[in-house]
Amino acid sequence: MKQFWKSMLRSPSGVIGLIILVLAIAVAVFGPLLFPNSPWRMVQRPFLPPFTLATVPLGTDALGRDVFAGMIFGARVSLLVGLVSTLAALIVGVPVGAMAGYFGGKVDDALMRFTEFFQTIPSFALAIVLVAILQPSISSIVASIAVVSWPPVARLVRGEVLSLRTREYVQAAVVTGQSNTWIILREILPNALSPVIVLASLMVATAILLESSLAFLGLGDPNLISWGYMVGAGRTVIRQAWWITVFPGVAILISVLGLNLIGEGLNDALNPRLSREGR
Amino acid sequence: MSKRVLLGILLACGLTTLALAQEPKTGGVINAVIQPEPPGLMLAMVQNGPVQMVSGNIFEGLLRYSPKLEPQPELAESWSVSEDAKTYTFKLRKGVTWHDGKPFTAADVLFSIEMLKQTHARARNNLMQVDKVEAPDDYTVVFTLKQPFGPFLGIFEVGSMPMVPKHLYEGTDFKTNPYNNAPIGTGPFMFKEWQKGSFIRLVKNPHYYEKGKPYLDEIYWQVIPDAAARSVAYETGKVDVLPGGSVENFDVPRLSKLKDTCVTGAGWEFFSPLAWLWLNNRQGPLADKRVRQAVMYAIDRDFAKDVIWNGLGKVATGPSASTIKYYTDDVPKYPYDPAKAKALLKEAGYKGEKIRMLPLAYGETWQRWGEAVKQNLQDVGMNIETIATDVAGGNQKIGDWDYDIAFTYLYQYGDPALGVGRNYVSSAIAKGQVFNNVEGYSNPEIDKLFADGAVATPDSKRKEIYEKAQKILVEDVPVAWMLELQFPTITRCKVKNLITTGIGVNDGFKDAWLDK
Numbered sequence: 001m002k003q004f005w006k007s008m009l010r011s012p013s014g015v016i017g018l019i020i021l022v023l024a025i026a027v028a029v030f031g032p033l034l035f036p037n038s039p040w041r042m043v044q045r046p047f048l049p050p051f052t053l054a055t056v057p058l059g060t061d062a063l064g065r066d067v068f069a070g071m072i073f074g075a076r077v078s079l080l081v082g083l084v085s086t087l088a089a090l091i092v093g094v095p096v097g098a099m100a101g102y103f104g105g106k107v108d109d110a111l112m113r114f115t116e117f118f119q120t121i122p123s124f125a126l127a128i129v130l131v132a133i134l135q136p137s138i139s140s141i142v143a144s145i146a147v148v149s150w151p152p153v154a155r156l157v158r159g160e161v162l163s164l165r166t167r168e169y170v171q172a173a174v175v176t177g178q179s180n181t182w183i184i185l186r187e188i189l190p191n192a193l194s195p196v197i198v199l200a201s202l203m204v205a206t207a208i209l210l211e212s213s214l215a216f217l218g219l220g221d222p223n224l225i226s227w228g229y230m231v232g233a234g235r236t237v238i239r240q241a242w243w244i245t246v247f248p249g250v251a252i253l254i255s256v257l258g259l260n261l262i263g264e265g266l267n268d269a270l271n272p273r274l275s276r277e278g279r
Numbered sequence: 280m281s282k283r284v285l286l287g288i289l290l291a292c293g294l295t296t297l298a299l300a301q302e303p304k305t306g307g308v309i310n311a312v313i314q315p316e317p318p319g320l321m322l323a324m325v326q327n328g329p330v331q332m333v334s335g336n337i338f339e340g341l342l343r344y345s346p347k348l349e350p351q352p353e354l355a356e357s358w359s360v361s362e363d364a365k366t367y368t369f370k371l372r373k374g375v376t377w378h379d380g381k382p383f384t385a386a387d388v389l390f391s392i393e394m395l396k397q398t399h400a401r402a403r404n405n406l407m408q409v410d411k412v413e414a415p416d417d418y419t420v421v422f423t424l425k426q427p428f429g430p431f432l433g434i435f436e437v438g439s440m441p442m443v444p445k446h447l448y449e450g451t452d453f454k455t456n457p458y459n460n461a462p463i464g465t466g467p468f469m470f471k472e473w474q475k476g477s478f479i480r481l482v483k484n485p486h487y488y489e490k491g492k493p494y495l496d497e498i499y500w501q502v503i504p505d506a507a508a509r510s511v512a513y514e515t516g517k518v519d520v521l522p523g524g525s526v527e528n529f530d531v532p533r534l535s536k537l538k539d540t541c542v543t544g545a546g547w548e549f550f551s552p553l554a555w556l557w558l559n560n561r562q563g564p565l566a567d568k569r570v571r572q573a574v575m576y577a578i579d580r581d582f583a584k585d586v587i588w589n590g591l592g593k594v595a596t597g598p599s600a601s602t603i604k605y606y607t608d609d610v611p612k613y614p615y616d617p618a619k620a621k622a623l624l625k626e627a628g629y630k631g632e633k634i635r636m637l638p639l640a641y642g643e644t645w646q647r648w649g650e651a652v653k654q655n656l657q658d659v660g661m662n663i664e665t666i667a668t669d670v671a672g673g674n675q676k677i678g679d680w681d682y683d684i685a686f687t688y689l690y691q692y693g694d695p696a697l698g699v700g701r702n703y704v705s706s707a708i709a710k711g712q713v714f715n716n717v718e719g720y721s722n723p724e725i726d727k728l729f730a731d732g733a734v735a736t737p738d739s740k741r742k743e744i745y746e747k748a749q750k751i752l753v754e755d756v757p758v759a760w761m762l763e764l765q766f767p768t769i770t771r772c773k774v775k776n777l778i779t780t781g782i783g784v785n786d787g788f789k790d791a792w793l794d795k
Contacts, residue, residue, distance in 0.1 A: 040654045046586050062529060063586060063651055136667040218646070222638070222665035236507060236643050237529045 007269040014265015020258025028079045031072035039069040039225045050243045059243045061234060067244060070225050071251050077226040078255065081142055082208040086200055088146035093153025094196065098184050100154065101161025112158070115151045123148035127210055131219045138221045141214060145207045156199055160192035194270035198263050205259035212252050227252045301775070305494045307793035309774065311520035311784075312509050313479065313500040320470065320479070321459040322441040323391070324398050328785075331438040332522060333500050336481055336787040337378075338464035340437035341369055341388070341420075344781045346548045348604065348693045350432050351780070354383065354442055354465065355420075364427035364736050371418040375488045377444045378469045385414035390445035398453055405434040405697065408734075427736045430604075430694035436549060436782055439692070467493035467789035476502055487789075494792035506642065510534060519774055522784045523547065523766025528589050528644045534769050541772040544591055544765035546783020551600035551698075552766070554688035556652070556759040561719040563683055564634060564661075569627035571756040574684075575613035577620035577659040578652055584762055587648050591767055595760035597753040598699050602763070603691050605745035610753040620659040631662045637677065637685040640670045649686060678713045688764055689714060693781070695745045700729035703748075703757055720757030 008014045037043070042064040043056060050059035050067070058067040100111040118126075130144035164170060165188060173183045212228025214220060220229040227248040234244030317329040322338050341355040350358070355369040375383040392412055395402040408428040413421045424431065434440060442465060447458050461470050467489075468481040479500040483493055501518050503509045510530045512518045514537065523546070526534065535542040558565045558574065565571055580594045599606045634656075638649025653663045663684075668676065677685050691698035701707045701714070705721040725748055732744040768784055770777055776790040 038654070038657075040650060040657075042582070042651065042654060063647055132669075219667070222649075222667040233643070233646070236527050240529065240533060 004269055008265055011265040011268040013261040014269065017258045017261030017263075017265055020254060021262060024075055024079060024255050024258065027072055028075040031075065035069050035072055037066070037069060039073040040065060041069075047237075047241045049241075050247075058247050059241070061230070061241070061244045062237055067230070067247055070230050071227065071248055073225050074227040074230060074248060075251065075255075077138070077221070077224050078208050078211060078228075078252070081138070081145065081211040081226075082204040082259075085142045085145035085149065085207045085211075086203045088142060089150040089153055089203060090196070090200060092146065093150035094157050094189070096150070097154035097157025097159075098161050098189060098192075101158040102165055102180065102184055102188065104162075108158070111154070115154045118148070118151045119155075124210065124213065127214060128217065128219065131214055136214075136219045136221055138224060141211055141219075141221060145210050148210075149203055149207065153196065153199060153203075156195060157192060160195060161188055164188045164191055194266075198267045198270065201259055201263040201266055205256045205263070208252065208256055208259070301794075303491075303494050303776065303790075303792040304794060305491070305792070307495055307795065308497045308499065309495055309520060309788065309791065309793065310499045310501055310518040311522065312512065312518050312525045313502055313522075314509065314525040315504070316476065316502040317479075319459060320462050320473070321456075322438065322462075323395055323443050324453065324459060326399065326401070326438060328524075331785045333479055333481070334441075334462060334464070335437050335466075335782070335785045336468040336498065336789075337462050337466045337470055338437055338441040338443075339466050339787070340435050340440050340442065341371075342432070342435035343786055344433070344436060344549050344693065346545060346781045348433070348548060348602075348781050350435070353437075354388075355435070358432075360432075365424045367422040367424070367431060369420045369422075371420065372488060373418055375465050376486055377446075377465055378463045378484060379444075379447075380486075381444065381446055383442070383444075383465050384417040385420050386417070387442055387445045388412075388420045389414055390449060391441070391443040394443055394448060394453060395440060399440075402434075402440055405439060426734050428696075428734055429736065429738070429741050430696045430733070433693045433697060437787070438782070438785060466787055468495075468498055468787070471497075478502060489789070493789045495788060498788060506530075513537075513769065519771045520777065520784075521769040523768050526769070527642065528587065528591070531589050531591070531767055531769070535767075539772045540769060541774075542767050542769050543778060544767050546768060546778035546781070546785075547764075547766060548602045548781035548783075549693050550782075550785075551602045551691040551693070552688045552764040553595055553598075553600045553691055554686070554761045554764050555595070556761065557677065557682070557685040557687055557718050558756070558758055559680060559683050559718060560721075560757055561680065564627070564629050564632050565683055567627045567629075568755060569623045570629055571759065572613070573620040573623035573627070573629075573659065574656065574661075574759045575620075575756055576616045576623065577661070578655045578759065578761070579615045580761055581615065583648060583651060587644060587651060588762065588764070591765040593763040593765075595763050597749045597760055598703065598758075599695055599745070599749055600691050600763045603698070604694050605742045607746045607749055609746070610750050613756075617655075617659050624660060629661070631660065633662050633664055634683045635666050636663050637666050637668060637673050637682050639686040639688075640668060640673055645686060652686075674713045677717050678711050680710065680717060680719065684759075685717075687714075695748070696729070696733040700733070703752060704729050718757050720755070722751070722755065725751060 043066050044060045044064050046060060046062055046064040048056060048060040056066045061067055096111050100108040127144045127148045130147060131140055134140035170187050173187050215226045215228030216232035218232060220226050230248035231245050238245050313329050313333055315329060317327060317333055319325045320330060320334045322330060322334045339353050341353060342350045343353045345351055354372055356372045357370045359368050371385060377383060389412055396406060408424045410423045410425045444463050447463055448456055467484050467487050469484050471480045471482045473479045481498040483496050487493060503512055506527045510526045513521050513534060534540060558571050560566055584592055584594055596608045597610045636653060639645040649665060653665055656663050676682050702716055703720055704726050707715040708719060709715055728744050728748040732741050735741045735744055773794045775792050775794055779790045780786045
């Protein structure tokens with residue numbers, strides 16, 4: 001573990017990514033405590049440009065709502081959706097991939113055909129359809145993002161497991177009569193974890209983008225403010241009031257960038273070949 | 280008392296003289312936006328807004344209406360009403376031909392009425408009081424009513440009762456008639472071509488019965504699906520006319536400031552769209568009158584008008600728009616007063632029960648409005664949950680009464696008997712249908728007033744009845760009236776006389792001309 005942090009901190013992209021993520025999480029967790037006002041509240045005259053009033057530093061939107069407050073509350077929704085939907089995708093994808101890779105044969109065929117069924121449908125289109133059918137709400141958005149993002153996890157885990165199960169220590173475990181569940185959980189998965197972690201960090205970024213795109217199209221939870229919603233709502237007035245779209249857009253950009261950098265850092269840190277070279 | 284003869288044609292002459300301060304020029308092409316692309320152009324079969332906007336040029340009604348909603352001659356050149364107010368005699372204009380050259384006669388009127396009764400729900404409803412229609416000669420049509428019906432002269436506008444060519448439709452299956460795709464009317468412009476997804480092209484009717492009209496050679500109705508692209512099309516000069524509602528409200532101030540741009544809110548007097556919140560009177564907190572009144576006090580309607588609608592429109596005072604007959608503002612008032620709203624909620628014992636609100640899925644403006652109203656209601660302590668839905672889904676929920684608050688706007692058609700009563704009388708409660716009394720308000724006194732008002736004579740009696748009804752309704756708040764909407768029409772200033780009647784752009788471009 002110590003080794004991991006050491007190599008993680010040695011990669012500059014990982015450090016920058018971590019800083020961004022920590023900041024974003026801090027904003028999401030503590031921001032609303034500092035700005036107790038609802039971001040939906042109309043506080044000033046509409047279309048107030050940024051940097052004119054200290055109370056609304058980033059200006060106001062079409063209804064006179066504080067863009068800064070919207071961004072802080074939006075961080076909560078965006079990160080929450082990103083993390084929870086990734087977690088949900090892992091909960092589905094990892095077991096499916098592990099079983100397919102470990103048992104092989106008909107189980108593998110069945111599970112992989114099922115996975116491919118999801119992979120053949122363009123993921124964003126599927127997400128739109130799911131949210132539209134389920135009615136836009138935070139839970140339906142998380143669910144639909146999870147549904148469209150688990151197949152790559154399953155395929156990745158399957159590949160890892162396929163190669164690991166032929167290793168000698170796994171065969172030894174089989175010979176000593178350990179149960180399949182035990183072998184998968186104790187012997188195989190821990191060793192297949194590093195690529196999954198890297199993938200997961202990128203999935204969080206993709207999920208944030210997906211949520212933003214859905215909200216942009218008007219399929220966000222109407223009761224929660226999110227960055228994508230702000231961009232979508234400000235889009236029509238971008239020529240009169242650029243700040244309504246630009247600030248939340250930049251927030252999306254930075255947090256997605258941060259997560260990608262973390263993914264890269266993790267890749268460096270967890271890849272045995274690369275880290276050995278560093279030593 | 281002798282027959283009251285309304286010589287509408289004299290009135291029209293007077294108006295024309297005024298409009299002719301500047302001599303109209305002939306020629307030119309107008310490009311206008313049509314949004315959304317209409318599902319068809321046969322006005323007798325489909326009556327969506329965009330259908331009428333285009334085919335109001337192709338078809339005509341017996342009458343049109345001034346901005347004050349006085350009847351004006353169109354295919355009927357004069358009309359008279361019998362003493363008992365049960366017989367209406369229309370004299371038709373002579374020398375009118377269909378676009379294919381056949382003459383327009385009383386037989387076409389009789390046929391149109393029979394056809395519309397099958398294909399046009401509102402016309403069928405409007406004609407319910409009609410006992411029989413006869414044509415003593417080719418240019419006279421006589422309507423005999425079962426009982427006097429005050430708003431009768433208000434039902435002859437082209438969208439409510441378009442005249443259809445008998446020789447092309449009689450004995451055919453109306454739905455599959457080939458002329459639905461290339462409609463033949465008597466109007467100032469003829470259908471030429473329709474490139475689906477791109478434009479609809481109309482050309483001048485050279486044999487139009489009003490000499491010298493229309494002035495324009497052609498009209499192109501451009502189909503541009505994206506709101507932002509529509510504003511750009513105007514800025515780049517691709518289109519000259521943006522009819523009401525075709526660009527987002529946020530764009531209106533920017534576009535109106537452009538050079539040579541004229542903006543008008545006129546031309547909606549006949550429709551008088553009135554926006555309100557349907558409040559479910561049957562169940563939940565809103566079944567309590569005090570909570571409904573609190574909703575009225577809690578919402579800052581001036582803010583909605585100034586910010587969301589860019590100052591266009593008017594705060595509604597009650598069930599009738601101020602532009603329609605028998606409107607009165609002598610009713611209880613509900614100014615923006617959050618403290619009073621809170622007090623009413625407390626008195627009603629509201630404990631923060633969840634209230635579901637359906638915004639209207641008609642684009643940005645309505646979404647923003649939903650958000651502002653939600654904030655207003657939350658500020659006085661109401662627990663509002665917004666339900667996101669599309670237009671069809673929203674209609675279904677509202678029709679099934681599965682909502683607490685729902686945004687809507689409805690046309691009023693000039694007379695309380697035509698457009699207002701349907702939302703408040705208990706006979707208009709019909710599960711599964713929208714645009715009637717979906718709030719479930721039921722008050723025998725209101726039922727009686729609207730029943731009496733429709734058939735009362737003379738006018739002063741009707742006025743008294745409807746004023747009383749408005750007072751009772753505003754006190755009871757069956758729905759929360761928001762704004763009398765105005766959809767500004769944006770044009771280049773060189774487009775003259777585009778809107779001359781209370782039906783506006785939907786009434787055809789027969790008087791419009793281009794100043795070069």
